[in-house]
Amino acid sequence: MDYNHTNGTGGWFTNTSFQNLTRNDSESEIFFLHRTPFFISSGPVFDEVSHNFMTSVLLPSLVYVSILLLVGIPGNLMVVYVYSLQWPGCASTSRVFILALGCYDLLNCLSSLTTEIVLLSRFLxxxxxxxxxxxxFVTASINSGSTFILVAIATDRFLRICRIHKDPISxxxxxxxxxxxxxxxxMTSWPALLLYGTFTVTFPLKQFIYIRGKTCLISDSMTETIYPLIFVIxxxxxxxxxxxxxIILYSFVGQAVFRQQKFQKSVKTKSVAGKVPKAENENKVEAWQTSFTADDLEKNPQPLKQSRARTSNRISFVFWKKLSLNSKKAKLNNKLSSPDKELMKELKDSLKTRSSTDSNAPKSKRKIHAGKTTLMLFLVTLLFILSFLPYSIVVILRYTDPEFYTRLTAVGKGVYNVVLRSYFLNSVVNPVVYCFISKQFRKRSKDALRSLLCCERYQ
Incomplete structure (x- = not known):
């Protein structure tokens, strides 16, 4: 999604050293004798103006995009390799979505970031x-496709944690x-093929003397129409x-997890207060704490289908199964006291909110949570939103105040151009998030790097 359409280009080169450009005698004669508009589109003067503009205004953007490219290509290559080749036969919904995001991000790095580097290097x-x-078109398509995938991910997390009685995304x-x-x-990005093209940049250098450059923005034939504004809106x-x-979907997920954590604390509090026999309460708490996470259910959805055939209510099948086993062994239906029955009722009612806990964690550290995969995908979504926020603010300012850019200093214009490309960050940060959150991704990435280094060593 790239909307680098900058108006007010005449203000780009004010307050600069371009007035003191070196010129040969023939150029000086043109400058002082020519009284009709004269346009410079090539030659030493043009090259010097272009170079000074790049170093004084666009250099921070060039460094920023170059760093993203150096990090993004190897990072996304590792994501594609690990999730497509290092996990054969272990397909899951989250891995399909993560692999799709990795492919989108890799394509964005190879296409959009490389093009942006060339454009910044020779902007005029x-x-x-x-x-x-x-x-x-590719940039806009990739951002639209990634947005669609993130909505699908959020919906899948919502179904697995908040609506476990319904079928999740297979x-x-x-x-x-x-x-x-x-x-x-x-379908959402095709207008870019019509709107973008060569844009003529014209600005005064001295009286009657103008610099005329060509760059990649909204094409000249479209700048005076309303279509670019409609597309941006x-x-x-x-x-x-x-x-x-x-935000709404993940807020529901967060509320469900918070309620379940609160209930777990209440169960432990009642155990400490002695309201429930210790042995029986430990069984109930253990049954609660050793349930599967949403990630576990995603890997093995078969028990969910079997549970629906046995239960007609909306209680999570994992908790219901464990409670049923405990009740059969201890004959809880006949021997529970009033406090025990009250606690059991509270437990069943709370189960309707659904929970997902980490079944592989040690008993002393098990907590009710949505699983690391859900946390990882939530962070990916959050960073996606945040990376577009500065860009959106700048675009809104630009269209509501056309003279905003021209009033900026050289430093301000440099910051402006970096912010205008802030959304490129979302194609680079995902591998970093996976590396910090997913232990399996770190392990398999290390194995892949180790194998690659060993292969190079023996060649």
């Missing part, structure tokens, strides 16, 4: 309309959604609506 001399159209459905995201991306409003949907 980028007259490649077809390349411009295709790169902007692996086959997840693969179909990835295919649908490709068509969705193309559509994309920004769609982005804000998607952000709202993501």
């Amino acid at each position: 001399d980028f007259d490649f309309p077809v390349w411009c159209k295709l790169s902007r 692996v086959d459905l997840a693969r179909n959604l990835v295919i649908i995201s490709i068509f969705f991306a193309a 559509f994309l920004l409003s769609s982005h804000f609506m998607v952000d709202l949907v993501l």
